[in-house]
Amino acid sequence: MSKVIVVTSGKGGVGKTTSSAAIGAGLAMRGHKTVVIDFDVGLRNLDMIMGCERRVVFDFINVIQGDAKLKQALIKDRRLENLHVLPTSQTRDKDALTTEGVKKVLDELREEFDYIVCDSPAGIERGAHLAMYYADEAVVVTNPEVSSVRDSDRVLGLLNSKTALAEKGDGSAVKAQLLLTRFDQNRSANGEMMSVEDVLEILAIPLLGIIPESTSVLKASNEGTPVSLDEKSPAGKAYMDAVGRLVGEQIEMRVNPGEQRRGFFQRLLGRTA
Amino acid sequence: MQSGKSAAQTVATVKPLQIRGRTFTAIALHLTGRPDRTFFEALEARLNQTPLFFDNAPLVIDLEQAAGLDSAQELMHLTAELRRRKLSVFGIQSGTPAQARAAAEAGLISLPGGRDAALERVSRQGSRPVPAAPPAPKEPANLMINQPVRSGQTVFADRGDLIVVGSVSSGAEVIAAGNIHIYGRLRGRALAGVNGDTSARIFCHALDAELLAIAGLYRTSENLGADTPRQYVQVHLQGEVLRIESLK
Ligand SMILES: Nc1ncnc2c1ncn2[C@@H]1O[C@H](COP(=O)(O)OP(=O)(O)O)[C@@H](O)[C@H]1O
Ligand SMILES: [Mg+2]
Numbered sequence: 001m002s003k004v005i006v007v008t009s010g011k012g013g014v015g016k017t018t019s020s021a022a023i024g025a026g027l028a029m030r031g032h033k034t035v036v037i038d039f040d041v042g043l044r045n046l047d048m049i050m051g052c053e054r055r056v057v058f059d060f061i062n063v064i065q066g067d068a069k070l071k072q073a074l075i076k077d078r079r080l081e082n083l084h085v086l087p088t089s090q091t092r093d094k095d096a097l098t099t100e101g102v103k104k105v106l107d108e109l110r111e112e113f114d115y116i117v118c119d120s121p122a123g124i125e126r127g128a129h130l131a132m133y134y135a136d137e138a139v140v141v142t143n144p145e146v147s148s149v150r151d152s153d154r155v156l157g158l159l160n161s162k163t164a165l166a167e168k169g170d171g172s173a174v175k176a177q178l179l180l181t182r183f184d185q186n187r188s189a190n191g192e193m194m195s196v197e198d199v200l201e202i203l204a205i206p207l208l209g210i211i212p213e214s215t216s217v218l219k220a221s222n223e224g225t226p227v228s229l230d231e232k233s234p235a236g237k238a239y240m241d242a243v244g245r246l247v248g249e250q251i252e253m254r255v256n257p258g259e260q261r262r263g264f265f266q267r268l269l270g271r272t273a
Numbered sequence: 274m275q276s277g278k279s280a281a282q283t284v285a286t287v288k289p290l291q292i293r294g295r296t297f298t299a300i301a302l303h304l305t306g307r308p309d310r311t312f313f314e315a316l317e318a319r320l321n322q323t324p325l326f327f328d329n330a331p332l333v334i335d336l337e338q339a340a341g342l343d344s345a346q347e348l349m350h351l352t353a354e355l356r357r358r359k360l361s362v363f364g365i366q367s368g369t370p371a372q373a374r375a376a377a378e379a380g381l382i383s384l385p386g387g388r389d390a391a392l393e394r395v396s397r398q399g400s401r402p403v404p405a406a407p408p409a410p411k412e413p414a415n416l417m418i419n420q421p422v423r424s425g426q427t428v429f430a431d432r433g434d435l436i437v438v439g440s441v442s443s444g445a446e447v448i449a450a451g452n453i454h455i456y457g458r459l460r461g462r463a464l465a466g467v468n469g470d471t472s473a474r475i476f477c478h479a480l481d482a483e484l485l486a487i488a489g490l491y492r493t494s495e496n497l498g499a500d501t502p503r504q505y506v507q508v509h510l511q512g513e514v515l516r517i518e519s520l521k
Pocket of ligand 1: 011012013014016017018019181182183211212213214215217221235
C-alpha cells in the first residue's frame with residue numbers, strides 16, 4: 001500500500017523542502033521505494049537540495065501536460081537505490097498544475113512507489129492546495145514562533161476540510177503530524193521562542209519530531225545532500241528518528257539527538273562524583 | 274520540449290466547459306432608506322462583530338423597503354462601498370421595474386423577491402404543483418464539533434447551541450444563535466445569541482479570547498481586564514454589561 005505524504009506549513013522558509021528531502025532520503029535508506037515531488041512550481045528548490053539540478057530534463061509540469069512520460073521525468077538518486085525525485089518547472093507558474101493532472105501522476109506513482117512525498121509551496125493557494133489534496137498523511141512543518149504556529153493551524157483546518165479524504169464525508173481524514181524544525185533549546189528556554197509544549201497545546205496533533213537548528217543543514221543543502229544522510233549532524237539524526245516514527249516505530253523523543261554524547265559524559269561524571 | 278502538436282492534443286482531451294445547476298445561500302441586505310452615513314456606520318459596526326463571517330459572502334441588496342433608491346449611480350456607489358468592505362454584491366431583489374433597470378445599468382442582476390413571496394404566488398395561481406409539505410417550523414438544532422476549530426475557520430450554529438469538544442484557535446470564529454460551550458481553550462472569537470437572544474451564554478474551560486459577544490454586545494481582549502477569571506468561566510449579559518464569571 002503506497003502512501004502519499006504532504007510536507008506543508010502555510011508559512012515559507014520554515015524548512016519544508018529541507019524536510020521533504022531529508023524524509024525522502026530517510027525512507028529510502030530504510031528500504032522503502034520513495035519519490036519526492038516538488039510542487040513549488042517556478043521556484044525549483046528540491047532538486048538543488050537533493051543534488052540533481054543538473055540532471056533535470058523533463059519535469060512534473062511536462063508530465064501533467066502530456067509532453068513527457070513519467071519515466072522520462074523521474075530522476076533516480078545516485079546515492080540511494082530507492083530514492084527518486086520528480087522535479088518541477090522553473091519557468092511555468094502554478095496555474096500549470098491541474099487537479100486531474102496531479103491525480104493522474106499520483107495514481108501512476110502509487111503503482112510503483114511505497115512513499116510519495118509532496119514538497120508543498122508556501123501559502124494556502126492553488127499550489128499548496130493541490131499538494132495536500134490527495135494526501136493520506138501530512139507532515140506539518142512548524143518553527144517555534146507565533147506566526148508559523150498560526151499558519152500551521154490554518155493549514156490543519158484546510159487538511160480537515162479541503163482534501164479528497166475529508167471531502168469523502170465518511171469521517172476519513174488526513175493523518176497530520178507535527179515536525180517542529182529550527183528548534184533552539186536555549187532560545188526556547190529563555191522565552192525567545194515558544195516551547196514544545198506551547199506549540200503542541202495550540203496545534204493539538206501528535207509530534208513527529210523536533211529538528212534542532214543546525215549549521216549542518218545549510219552545509220548539506222549547499223552540497224546537494226539531504227541532511228539525513230549526514231550521520232554526524234544532530235538535525236540529520238533527528239530527521240532519521242522522525243522517519244522511524246513516520247513508519248510507525250516507537251522512538252523516544254529527544255530534543256537534540258546530537259547532545260547524546262554530552263549526556264553520556266554527564267552520566268559518567270555523575271557517577272564518579 | 275516537444276512540438277506544439279502534442280500540447281494541442283492534450284487540450285483536446287479536456288472538456289472545454291461543463292454546466293451544472295447550483296444552489297447556494299446568499300446574504301440579503303435589507304435597506305430601509307438611503308444608504309447614508311448612518312447606514313454605513315451601522316453596517317461597519319455589524320461587520321466588526323463578525324469580521325470573518327461576512328468575508329466575501331455573496332450578497333443581494335433587498336430594496337423592498339427602499340422604494341426611492343432607483344438611480345443607477347446610487348446603486349453603483351452602494352455596490353462599490355459594499356465591495357470595499359469585502360461583501361460580494363451580485364444583485365438586487367424585490368425591486369420595482371425602475372429599480373431593476375437601474376440595477377441592470379449598475380451591472381447587477383435582479384432577482385424576484387425572496388423565497389416566501391415566490392411560494393405564495395405559486396399557490397395562489399394553483400397552476401403549478403404546490404410543494405408537498407409546508408416547510409417545517411424551525412426547531413432548534415445544536416451543532417457539535419469534535420475537533421479543534423482552527424485559525425481561519427468559522428463555525429456557525431444558526432439555530433441552536435454550539436458545542437466544541439476541543440480548543441478554538443486564535444483567528445477562528447465560533448458563532449451560535451444559542452449558547453456556546455467550549456471544552457477547551459477559547460483563543461479566537463465567540464459570538465453567542467447572534468439573533469438577539471440576550472439570555473445566551475458562553476462557557477469555556479480556559480479563556481484567552483480575542484472577542485466575546487452576546488446578542489451583539491461585545492468585549493475584546495483589550496478590555497477584558499487583568500482580573501478577569503481565565504479558567505472555567507461563563508460569559509453572560511447582565512443588562513447591558515457583558516459579565517465574565519468563574520464557574521468554580
Ligand atoms: N534545522 C535547520 N537548521 C538551520 N537551518 C535550517 C533548518 N531547516 C531549514 N533551514 C534553513 O532555512 C531555510 C529555508 O528552508 P527550506 O527548507 O527551503 O524552507 P521552505 O521549503 O519551507 O521554504 C534554508 O536556508 C534552510 O537551509
Ligand atoms: Mg520550499
